[in-house]
Amino acid sequence: MSNAVVEVRRVSKRYATGVEALRDVSLAFPRGRLTTLLGPSGCGKTTLLKVVAGLVQPTTGEVRVEGRRVEGPGPERAFVFQDFALLPWATVLRNVAFGLELRGLPREAREETARRWIAEVGLGGFEQSYPHQLSGGMRQRVGLARALAVDAEIILMDEPFSAVDEQTRRKFQEDLLVLLRDRGKTVIFVTHSIEEAVYLSDQIVLLTPRPGTVHRVVQPSMERRGRSPDEIRRDKGYLDAVDDIWQVLKQYVG
Amino acid sequence: MWDEAPETAGRSPLLTAASLAIWCLVWEAVGRAGVASIVPPLSRVVASGAAVVTSGKFAVAAWVSLRAFALGMACAVAVGIPVGVLMARSESVGRILRVWVNVFVSAPVSALVPMLMAVVGIGETTVVVTVFLFSVFVIVLDTEVGVRQVSRSLVDMAACFGAGRRDLYRKILLPAALPEILAGVRLAAIRGVKGVVIGQLLIAILGVGELFEVYSQNFLFEEFWALVIVVFAFAYAVSEGVARLERRVEHYARAR
Numbered sequence: 428m429s430n431a432v433v434e435v436r437r438v439s440k441r442y443a444t445g446v447e448a449l450r451d452v453s454l455a456f457p458r459g460r461l462t463t464l465l466g467p468s469g470c471g472k473t474t475l476l477k478v479v480a481g482l483v484q485p486t487t488g489e490v491r492v493e494g495r496r497v498e499g500p501g502p503e504r505a506f507v508f509q510d511f512a513l514l515p516w517a518t519v520l521r522n523v524a525f526g527l528e529l530r531g532l533p534r535e536a537r538e539e540t541a542r543r544w545i546a547e548v549g550l551g552g553f554e555q556s557y558p559h560q561l562s563g564g565m566r567q568r569v570g571l572a573r574a575l576a577v578d579a580e581i582i583l584m585d586e587p588f589s590a591v592d593e594q595t596r597r598k599f600q601e602d603l604l605v606l607l608r609d610r611g612k613t614v615i616f617v618t619h620s621i622e623e624a625v626y627l628s629d630q631i632v633l634l635t636p637r638p639g640t641v642h643r644v645v646q647p648s649m650e651r652r653g654r655s656p657d658e659i660r661r662d663k664g665y666l667d668a669v670d671d672i673w674q675v676l677k678q679y680v681g
Numbered sequence: 682m683w684d685e686a687p688e689t690a691g692r693s694p695l696l697t698a699a700s701l702a703i704w705c706l707v708w709e710a711v712g713r714a715g716v717a718s719i720v721p722p723l724s725r726v727v728a729s730g731a732a733v734v735t736s737g738k739f740a741v742a743a744w745v746s747l748r749a750f751a752l753g754m755a756c757a758v759a760v761g762i763p764v765g766v767l768m769a770r771s772e773s774v775g776r777i778l779r780v781w782v783n784v785f786v787s788a789p790v791s792a793l794v795p796m797l798m799a800v801v802g803i804g805e806t807t808v809v810v811t812v813f814l815f816s817v818f819v820i821v822l823d824t825e826v827g828v829r830q831v832s833r834s835l836v837d838m839a840a841c842f843g844a845g846r847r848d849l850y851r852k853i854l855l856p857a858a859l860p861e862i863l864a865g866v867r868l869a870a871i872r873g874v875k876g877v878v879i880g881q882l883l884i885a886i887l888g889v890g891e892l893f894e895v896y897s898q899n900f901l902f903e904e905f906w907a908l909v910i911v912v913f914a915f916a917y918a919v920s921e922g923v924a925r926l927e928r929r930v931e932h933y934a935r936a937r
Contacts, residue, residue, distance in 0.1 A: 482837050500841045512838035516856050516930070526842035529852075577842065 438488035471639025564595035730907030753812025765824025815876030816869035827861025
């Protein structure tokens with residue numbers, strides 16, 4: 428556990444409405460790795476992510492980041508939202524720089540950083556565009572650039588590609604791996620897509636629905652380095668992991 | 682919400698012009714036929730309108746009325762927006778005030794004006810308070826709706842990236858609610874014009890209200906109608922002015 432950046436300890440969450448979203452969840456998220464929370468809808472995966480983000484208070488249990496108990500959001504954690512959560516009245520540049528703006532960085536400095544990340548995520552030339560002028564995939568690139576611009580060690584992603592079409596999604600997944608490579612970020616990624624989880628993750632947490640508990644933790648055994656996306660998707664380790672997870676999850680479907 | 686008329690005016694200027702022209706013709710015809718002495722032909726109304734507007738009496742009346750309107754509206758905006766925001770952000774404040782706001786927004790506030798005269802005296806203050814009461818509640822209501830519908834994830838986003846309370850209001854909630862707030866201000870301005878006229882009519886010794894009183898008491902129907910047209914035009918111009926502002930922030934709505 429010493430290598431874990433984020434530790435979730437016996438977290439349960441019951442909402443005021445009486446819905447029990449999480450029950451006794453304990454997890455460790457290793458440093459520099461991408462961990463996916465995977466499960467059918469209603470398994471509390473987004474709730475768990477928001478507990479880690481400090482946006483939702485757990486009913487019992489606690490989350491520790493670098494050993495310190497989480498009481499709310501913090502600068503070492505950045506969030507990428509399912510619905511992008513961009514300011515519709517602000518340009519791409521201001522949106523990407525918004526996290527730095529809230530930290531009180533002077534305009535020059537924050538816009539310089541923002542421009543660099545806009546280019547990194549492939550949106551160079553769109554600095555002065557408004558979100559409504561961009562496609563869903565491009566908007567999420569803005570959301571990702573905003574999260575990367577604040578240089579948080581931990582990046583929390585809540586079904587970031589669910590609102591974009593399949594082709595865009597695949598391209599985005601590939602770009603995400605490139606963006607994260609060698610940066611040492613610890614990523615917690617929520618999805619309901621098995622293929623997405625296996626393609627991206629070092630570690631996959633399977634959650635059961637209503638209330639969410641940890642069913643199993645899977646570590647796909649395959650080499651990504653130096654291989655094309657198509658080679659990865661044909662890898663035996665990839666296919667085995669997908670099948671393995673499907674065997675578990677299909678009992679919760681229908 | 683609270684859109685009494687869809688904002689299609691101006692998009693088909695020809696149709697609008699035709700509609701106006703037909704009304705003018707009908708008015709002129711009815712006036713010339715001499716159906717009733719209270720409806721003089723439009724051409725004579727317009728002619729005496731020129732005389733009315735250039736008279737010193739009108740200048741004084743217009744100034745007094747405009748001042749009351751501006752003061753009342755300024756107070757309504759200054760009070761209405763913060764109260765609306767508070768109602769949206771605090772469940773208990775919302776519960777306590779919502780019923781009152783809803784009662785007053787639909788109540789015929791004019792009935793209270795005689796009472797106001799007894800409390801604050803017969804004078805400009807009464808008119809200002811009348812304008813305020815006519816306009817403040819719709820601003821409160823629209824602001825509350827606007828702040829309420831700000832998406833949860835924008836608020837979460839602000840929290841995640843370290844926004845304090847001040848930034849949350851200044852950089853997220855108010856700009857996100859701006860289209861609704863402006864819609865509220867536009868409707869409030871329309872109601873405010875009604876407030877000025879009704880307040881002054883009931884007091885009958887001030888501003889435009891006094892002129893209306895003088896004209897109708899003395900059967901000066903040409904002048905009376907000219908003044909009606911001027912007041913209507915003013916109300917329309919104010920509402921169009923705010924609507925123009927609203928259209929400038931239209932991309933908000935499209936992006937949500």
